Amino acid sequence: MVKIKMIPFLEPEEIDEKGEIAKITGPGVYTKINTPHGEKEVLRVPILINDDVKRIYTMNLTSQVNIARIYGDDTEKWVGKHIKLKVERMKVGKNVRDVIFAEPVKVEKQGKLLKEA
Numbered sequence: 870m871v872k873i874k875m876i877p878f879l880e881p882e883e884i885d886e887k888g889e890i891a892k893i894t895g896p897g898v899y900t901k902i903n904t905p906h907g908e909k910e911v912l913r914v915p916i917l918i919n920d921d922v923k924r925i926y927t928m929n930l931t932s933q934v935n936i937a938r939i940y941g942d943d944t945e946k947w948v949g950k951h952i953k954l955k956v957e958r959m960k961v962g963k964n965v966r967d968v969i970f971a972e973p974v975k976v977e978k979q980g981k982l983l984k985e986a
Contacts, residue, residue, distance in 0.1 A: 876915065879924040881956045881967035888955040890976060891916040897928065897944035914944065916952070926954075932971040939973040951976045 883889075895915040901908055912928045928936075940947050952971040959968050 876923050876925050879916065879918075879926045879954075879969060881969055883918070883922075883924070884954050884956045884969060886956075888953050889918050890974060891918045891924075891926070891952050891954055891971075892920075893947045893950050893952060894923070895948060897947070912944070914947070918954075926969070926971070928971060929968065932969075935970070935972045 893914055894917050897912045897914040899910050900913050901910050912933055914926045914928055916924055916926050918924060936947060936952060940950050951974050953974045954969055954971050956967050956969055958965060961968065
């Protein structure tokens with residue numbers, strides 16, 4: 870028997886109000902999901918927060934553009950790069966909810982924020 874290793878999806882509640890630095894640990898994968906408005910494709914990226922918390926980040930289009938602008942549009946080249954995650958409360962459709970955004974950052978080896986990329 871083969872057991873599947875499940876990595877939980879990143880939730881807004883996991884992000885500190887000041888933001889979190891995460892490392893991209895694998896290339897992004899486009900996945901089709903069903904929504905109330907029909908089927909759509911989303912980009913899912915594996916990340917590591919605080920060097921020990923593995924999550925799958927479903928990256929919104931704004932974050933994809935932010936990251937691709939600096940790291941390029943090939944998600945395989947994002948592996949090993951760092952991103953800053955932050956949460957903003959905003960209207961999505963008819964509802965207001967917390968949305969996770971990402972932007973590229975450069976970090977020192979100790980994991981401290983050096984400067985935004």
